[in-house]
Amino acid sequence: MSATGVDFEINNSTNDLEVKILSNLYDMNQKTVACSLHGTQKIGLLCTHLAHSLLDQSSVGFHEYNDGDLGRPDAWCHECDAKLQKVTGDSEQEQWFLACDYKILCASCWDEAKELNIR
Ligand SMILES: [Zn+2]
Numbered sequence: 001m002s003a004t005g006v007d008f009e010i011n012n013s014t015n016d017l018e019v020k021i022l023s024n025l026y027d028m029n030q031k032t033v034a035c036s037l038h039g040t041q042k043i044g045l046l047c048t049h050l051a052h053s054l055l056d057q058s059s060v061g062f063h064e065y066n067d068g069d070l071g072r073p074d075a076w077c078h079e080c081d082a083k084l085q086k087v088t089g090d091s092e093q094e095q096w097f098l099a100c101d102y103k104i105l106c107a108s109c110w111d112e113a114k115e116l117n118i119r
């Protein structure tokens, strides 16, 4: 936890764009996020690999599931999907969700990730 309370990991590879994408301020009541690139937007969840694919512009595959209560469906990469295929119970599902390390991104960033990764 950093002194500013911003919820993202600081490491040596952190660059400005990474901070921009991964440090969005989420408004839980409004279900919106203040994206430093796109402004106030609805949200979408991306697994950490998809979130980072925006940074290095690499394609990691795209899977989504729409539960309908957010701006965009949840989405995850091929690697996470392979793990999901082995999930059997609820507790394993929960473990899987945690392992994906979902990031809250704005809907526009989510759309960019989808476009990048469905190729
Ligand atoms: Zn993933």
Ligand SMILES: [Zn+2]
Pocket: 035, 036, 037, 038, 039, 105, 106, 107, 108, 109, 110
């Ligand atoms: Zn954005």
